[in-house]
Amino acid sequence: MPKKPSSRSHHSGVTTAASRSGGHQSSATGTRTAALLDPVKAYGQNFLKNPAIIDAIVAKSRIKPTDKVLEIGPGTGNLTVKLLPQCSALTAVEYDPRMVREVTKRVEGTESHHKLTVVQGDALKTAFPYFDVCVANVPYQISSGLVFKLLSHRPLFRSAVMLFQEEFALRLSARPGENLYCRLSVNTQLLARVDQLMKVGRNNFRPPPKVESRVVRLSPRVPAVKVDFREWDGMVRLLFNRKNKTIRSVLDSKATYKLLGGNMRTHKAMKGAGAAMDVEGGGGEGAGGDNEEEEVKQIVRNVCEMELYKDRRVTKLDIDDLLGLLAEFNKRGVHFC
Numbered sequence: 618m619p620k621k622p623s624s625r626s627h628h629s630g631v632t633t634a635a636s637r638s639g640g641h642q643s644s645a646t647g648t649r650t651a652a653l654l655d656p657v658k659a660y661g662q663n664f665l666k667n668p669a670i671i672d673a674i675v676a677k678s679r680i681k682p683t684d685k686v687l688e689i690g691p692g693t694g695n696l697t698v699k700l701l702p703q704c705s706a707l708t709a710v711e712y713d714p715r716m717v718r719e720v721t722k723r724v725e726g727t728e729s730h731h732k733l734t735v736v737q738g739d740a741l742k743t744a745f746p747y748f749d750v751c752v753a754n755v756p757y758q759i760s761s762g763l764v765f766k767l768l769s770h771r772p773l774f775r776s777a778v779m780l781f782q783e784e785f786a787l788r789l790s791a792r793p794g795e796n797l798y799c800r801l802s803v804n805t806q807l808l809a810r811v812d813q814l815m816k817v818g819r820n821n822f823r824p825p826p827k828v829e830s831r832v833v834r835l836s837p838r839v840p841a842v843k844v845d846f847r848e849w850d851g852m853v854r855l856l857f858n859r860k861n862k863t864i865r866s867v868l869d870s871k872a873t874y875k876l877l878g879g880n881m882r883t884h885k886a887m888k889g890a891g892a893a894m895d896v897e898g899g900g901g902e903g904a905g906g907d908n909e910e911e912e913v914k915q916i917v918r919n920v921c922e923m924e925l926y927k928d929r930r931v932t933k934l935d936i937d938d939l940l941g942l943l944a945e946f947n948k949r950g951v952h953f954c
């Protein structure tokens with residue numbers, strides 16, 4: 618995380634608008650185009666300044682009066698003040714202590730002040746409370762980490778409405794065969810449905826970012842797909858490294874056979890551990906190492922000869938193809954972690 622900006626009064630931990638006292642009066646509605654807080658570039662501080670866009674994001678969040686909302690990166694609170702009247706409670710996680718102070722002050726004295734809890738911290742490292750809906754306009758450098766933190770959050774929430782850089786947003790929903798289809802697309806679509814909601818031009822922000830943005834809705838799949846995510850990610854990493862090749866030509870390499878042969882030995886050793894097997898050299902280069910590599914090679918070739926996978930390019934595989942492929946490998950003892 619970048620160095621914190623200096624701040625005369627430093628907030629840390631949790632603060633609520635209701636818990637603060639003081640005579641600061643500020644507008645609880647509309648945007649603060651004249652806010653005096655200098656945006657810090659390293660924190661990705663591009664504040665939404667167009668009230669029509671803010672209203673559209675709030676409407677697309679489809680918040681019910683009983684909902685608990687999680688807002689990430691509230692900044693000066695332009696979204697926060699419009700989300701609060703819609704929900705039963707809102708927790709905002711903000712890294713910059715100046716913004717924590719600003720959003721808290723801005724909500725003080727409003728009808729919704731008792732609903733707000735502001736947590737000062739890095740959203741990637743802060744434990745999230747229970748929430749139904751997440752709304753976030755976050756710095757682009759934490760987009761990917763945040764998407765996967767949210768999608769592994771339990772219990773599952775209903776939806777997350779988030780602003781991202783245009784290309785990142787399009788990658789999230791890219792379909793097989795499209796240029797932007799990548800590891801991010803399959804990992805996200807494994808866990809959630811992705812809807813593109815609207816484009817947001819650069820000039821709707823203060824200061825304007827370098828690129829256009831988009832608002833996306835992520836709705837976690839219910840029930841969640843049953844898959845060992847480490848296995849899945851191990852396979853997807855290997856495959857999407859060279860996504861324009863066929864499955865076989867990506868996997869058919871000495872280095873891959875060595876890696877997968879090692880995994881196979883480890884798994885065999887773990888299986889036998891109950892029978893007091895010495896697992897110490899299980900993942901290493903012990904005797905018989907070549908056997909596993911040869912075994913893996915044969916399995917890879919056999920699976921790649923199956924009708925569904927023969928001559929298929931990685932970039933054309935959808936989630937079901939990939940899940941099926943992983944299952945075929947796993948049931949033959951080939952593991953990706």
Ligand SMILES: C[S@@+](CC[C@H](N)C(=O)[O-])C[C@H]1O[C@@H](n2cnc3c(N)ncnc32)[C@H](O)[C@@H]1O
Nearest residue numbers: 660663664665690691692711712713739740754
């Ligand atoms: C793009 S601004 C959006 C502000 C406000 N939501 C808006 O739309 O006007 C991103 C906000 O996220 C905050 N932020 C940056 N990194 C963060 C992190 N790791 N955890 C939580 N907040 C972060 C920034 O300080 C900033 O207030």
